[in-house]
Structure formats: structure tokens, C-alpha cells
Amino acid sequence: MNQPPVPYADGRLHARPDVLRLMDHQRQPPLEAGTHQLSFGDGRKALLHVPPDANAEGRRLHLLLLLHGAGGRHGGGDHIALGHAVRHGALLLVPDAQDSSWDFLRGGFGADLAFIDRTLLWTMQRYEVDEQAMAIAGFSDGASYALSVGLMNGHLFSDILAFSPGFMAPLRREGLPRIFVSHGKDDRVLPVARGAAIAQRLAQEGYEVAYQEFDGAHIVSPAIARAALHRLEE
Template sequence: MAARLRGHQDGRPVPGRYPLALGDRGGLLAVPSTAGTSPFAVLVMLHGAHGNADGMIAAVSPAIGQRSPLIMAPESRGRTWDGLFGGAADLRTIDAVVQKIADRFPLDPTRIAIGGFSDGASFALTVGLANPGLFTHVLAFSPGFFVPPQPPIPRGQCVFVSHGRGDLVLPFERTGRAVVDQLAALGIETAFHPFDGGHEMPPALIAVAVDMWLEGDPA
């Protein structure tokens, strides 16, 4: 990715939800009511197959509470993210989204996260691990797989993975457990949270992941 944090400041953003204006793509930027002028933490949140930006922002927002990060939720061109199958258009979209916000607002370089659910989690792991100079945190809820980063393997990123033991869409042992084992084999430390449930994002675990990102709490 080419996006860079330039420290540009455009004053206090007005709270609300705004379209990301990505051409033929949908997507939303959520600005909390508590937003001030300090450097902002940012979460780029990627939906699962057939998902949308509204669903991702609705899932994450309750865990934010009175804190004031920016949440960006781009949408894929097709039913899911083309980067999972060798495409590059969706990655360019994510790059453009991050750069657009970095050009407008001061961002906190220690709290730039990418996350997602299902296919979005797979893509978040792939993109996040490949760009450790930009993303400090990767939050993957029920990932199916990821494309390992090219050497040198990133160090120091905070990686969160959750997966339901009863997941019938992406079976636990073949996906969630396998992903964490692959990360461990690469020397990437992961906060792994298996849970008794299906293909879902439990609110309690969203809260754990968000606290890890915003507060530095151990997950």
C-alpha cells in the first residue's frame, strides 16, 4: 500500500456517518460524537461475503463507547474482496480510503487498525501483515485463511483472532485454528479467542479487540 500518514490537520470533524465517495464502490466513514481535534485512532473494517459497510459499523460501534476513533468501512466491488483471489482493485480502494482520511485529519500512528469478519478477516490479515509500517493492529473475526507476508516477517504488530468452535461456514479446525497455527509458525504472536458459537462476531469479543486497539489492553 502507498498510503502515508502526513500529519495534515483539518480541524475537528463533524460527527456523523458519511459516504466515502469511492466511485462505483460504497462505503462509510463514521465519526463519533466525542470526536475532538487530537490525533485520531483509525479502524478500517472489512465486511464478509455479501456484507456491507452499515453492518460493520453497527457491529463495532457499541464497543467504542465514549472514545473517539474514526471507523472506515469500505465495500468490495463484487460479493467479496477480490484480493483473496489475486485481484488488486479492492486493495487500491482501501489504500485510497486511508490516504483520503490521512490527508484530512491528524491520525495516531500507534493506533491504526485493519479488521474484518469472515472473508473480510481473511483480507484484513493479508493486507495488515503485508503493511506493518501502516497498520499497528489487525483484528480478525472468523477468518478463513490469509496470504503470508513476504519476508521479512513483521514484528510488533498486535494481532487478534477469534473463531467459533461451532462455525459451520468456516469450520474451526480447518480455518481459525489453522490460521493461528500458521501465524505461530511465522513467528507472529496472536491473541487467539476461540469461543462456543458459530459464524459470528460476539459483542464481548469485539469489545476485547477494540480495547486492545484503543487502550493497549492485553487481549
């Protein structure tokens, strides 16, 4: 007997700002400026930072989707990026994985990608997101997931920021998002050679890639976070 297809198994995200803009009846009241913990009916959680003046008429916001490392849950390198995103005036969306890490690392795209799509839609229903300025970022396992999802959804994300990735495994490719990869020279969790090899391969495949190594271990350094986010402004 044929099994029904697993939702999101193809790695495709469906939320789009331009589609929501044509469906005013689906608009929802926005949250005030600040950092908010979002809790959904099924127990899933995400964090959303809303910059000042996010609801100013005619303003379209940059959006940064940030994916934590294994066991992260908004911790570690996420807080560094959060601090810089606050100063850069972007929406920052940080969903939690269902388990300790992301679904594809446990067998295939599915529940976590569906939740990411859900949180993107929730955000787009409340804010004017600039469809030309959406980025996906991650640290460690989150970086591997961001690379995989971002390459498959390159018409949605203009940029991919991968801090200390271990691998990438997109099921297909679309678009040509810009890619930033960084890796610590003293990383003993995921050796620096992995990040270097990923950056080299993507550059050979025709992507615009910026690669930075730094003196440090398995972390996101403040200087690297600044460099990555500065790239988004260019």
C-alpha cells in the first residue's frame, strides 16, 4: 500500500509576503516593539523581535529567520545575532525545533519545516515584510539546516548566513541567494575544514559566497555576527 506523502518532505516553504499583501482580510493586529515569546496551540514556541517603528505606514521590514544549534532553544550564538538585529532594525524570528535538533537531521524534512512556514506566515500576517530582504541564518546544526532550506527556497531568501555549518543537503536548488559562511579555526565540534569545503563548493557552483575564518572555537563571535549582518545591508 502506498504511504501518503509527508507534508513538507519536499523541503518547500509556501509563505510569501507578496501573496499576503493581496489578501487584506487575512491581516492580523501586530505586536508592539520589543521581544516576544510566541506560543502556539500545539505547544510549539518561537521568539519574535519587533524593531521600533515596525508599524510605520509604508515601511517594509527586513526579516531574519534564525535557527539555533542542537539543544540551543534561543541560546548561545542566537543571542549575539539578536543584539545586532535589534540595532539593525530587522524583524528577527527564532523558532524552536521540535526536538533537540532539526527534523532533517533526524530523517527528513517535515514537522520543523512546517512550523517554520507557520511562523513565517504568522509574521507576514502582522507586518509588511520586504520580499527582497529575507534572510535565513543558523549556527551549527542550525547552519546546516539553513543552508539546506535556503538553497531549496532561494526565491524566498535573498541571503543565507551559516555560522559553523557541518554539511548541506538540499533536495533541489532554486534561485541564487548570497551566502555567508564562517567557521572557527579551533572548532573541535565541527572542524573548520567542513565550513571551508562548503564555501568552496558553493562558489564553484556559481553562488556569491563570502567566507570568514576566525580565531575561536564552536561559537558565533560578535565580530563575525556584525560582518554577516552588515552584508545584509549592502
